[in-house]
Amino acid sequence: MEREQKLELIQRSLGIRHKLRVHETMKAPDTHEEMAAILLARWELEDELRAIDEILNEHRSQNVQERRKTILAKPKTEV
Numbered sequence: 001m002e003r004e005q006k007l008e009l010i011q012r013s014l015g016i017r018h019k020l021r022v023h024e025t026m027k028a029p030d031t032h033e034e035m036a037a038i039l040l041a042r043w044e045l046e047d048e049l050r051a052i053d054e055i056l057n058e059h060r061s062q063n064v065q066e067r068r069k070t071i072l073a074k075p076k077t078e079v
Helices: 003-025 032-073
Strands: none
Touching: 003 032
């Protein structure tokens, strides 16, 4: 994954987290219809955030594995 792609995903996740905080500060809905609409919108934001987090976590796990291989492949230096 390119650095620019990672930056875009991180920025998107920060924007979603902000939107979720805004949802928390909104006044309580007056009707069940409003409550359902807000709940659905919140779920969609949470699902997108979870997907972004999973993508970034998978990439980080792969990166850690590659770095482990590099570290273990280096010859040991004498102390």
